[in-house]
Amino acid sequence: MIASSGLPREMTAAELDEAGLLRAEQGAQISPFAVFVPADALGLLRVVTVLSGAVIGPFAVVHGGVSVAEQARIEEHAVVGKPELGYAVGRTYPGAGADTTIAAGAVVRSGAVVYADVHIGVNTVVGHHTLLRTGVRVGAETVLGHHLTVERASRIGREVRCSPGSHITSSTHIADRVFLGAGVRTINDKTLTWRDPARNPVLQPPRFETGAxxxxxxxxxxxxxxxxxxxxxxxxxxxRDIPAGALAYGSPARVHGQVPA
Structure with a gap:
């Protein structure tokens, strides 16, 4: 990281390269209309890395610290590597950038927003207008549907399917091969604490174990x-907890048997 030295906030790929802040391999495809923001709110600059075969589409916004691996794609109007700035859940974020990884073959669809310090696994797809907040980790071969929200520090495993319109609350753990249908809602706060100077919220995120x-x-x-x-x-x-292999449904959900083998 280096301090900003009067560079413009938004830059083209050519300007970024001239400033020594772009590492693009031969075969990388970067639209001349893509926008790069190498400096965070603290004035620190980070390099953008784009490997061979990777594609960054027109009007995508890519922040400093982003690495786009071989054959990965960032589609038009996506935002990747955005630093978190402002108050949220008992903490104020200063707008600091961080390393953000789009692994080989991964796709960030148009309109998606991926914050800084997010790591997206090999061949994973992030759907249109999906939001991944700071510190999210997503494993390989996972599909995150469109209009999905994944809050801070959540962990999503390999070969997971999260269907459109769902909300994954902060620090949720989703193990490998989990399937979540459309419009699933998760909750991590039993007291609904918000901006209480006397206490911070005590978050208790849910967990989804392998294959649930x-x-x-x-x-x-x-x-x-x-x-x-x-x-x-x-x-x-x-x-309440649902045991391994159980079939449950209702409001409230109750166990009605076992999932057929």
Whole structure:
């Protein structure tokens, strides 16, 4: 990292290269209409790396510290590497940049917003207008549908499917091969604490263990664990842990048997 020295805030790829802040391999495709913002709110500059076969589309906004691996794509109007700035959940973010990785073959669809310090795995797809907040990690071969929100520090494994319109609350753990239907809501706060000077919120995110499946329109409350290979029916309100391999549904959700082998 180096301090900003009067460079313009937004730059083209050619300007970024001239400033020594672009490492682009032969075969990388960068639109002349892509926008680069190498300096964060603290004035620190970070290099952008684009490897062979990677594509950055027109009007994409790429911040300093982003690495785009071989054959990865950032489509038009996506924002990648955006530093977090402002108050959220008991903490104020100063707008500091960080390393952000788009692994080989991954795709960030048009309109998606990926914050700084996010790592997206090999061949993973981030859908149109999906939001990934600071510190999110996503494994390989995962599909995140469009209009999805994944809040800070959540962990999503390999070969996961998150369907459109769902909300993954902060620090949620989603293990490998989990399937979440459309419009699933997760909750991590039992007290709804907001801007209380006397206390910080105590967050209890839910967990989804390997191979768990949750049907569309379900809500999973704070601290709940959905066990490995469990199946939760659509429209359920999950207020307590669901054991591994169980079939559960209803409001509140109750176990009604085992998932067929």
């Amino acid at each position: 499946k949750v049907g569309s329109g379900s809500t999973v409350l704070a601290g709940v664990i959905i066990g490995a290979q469990a199946l939760v029916g659509a429209g359920s309100l999950v207020t």
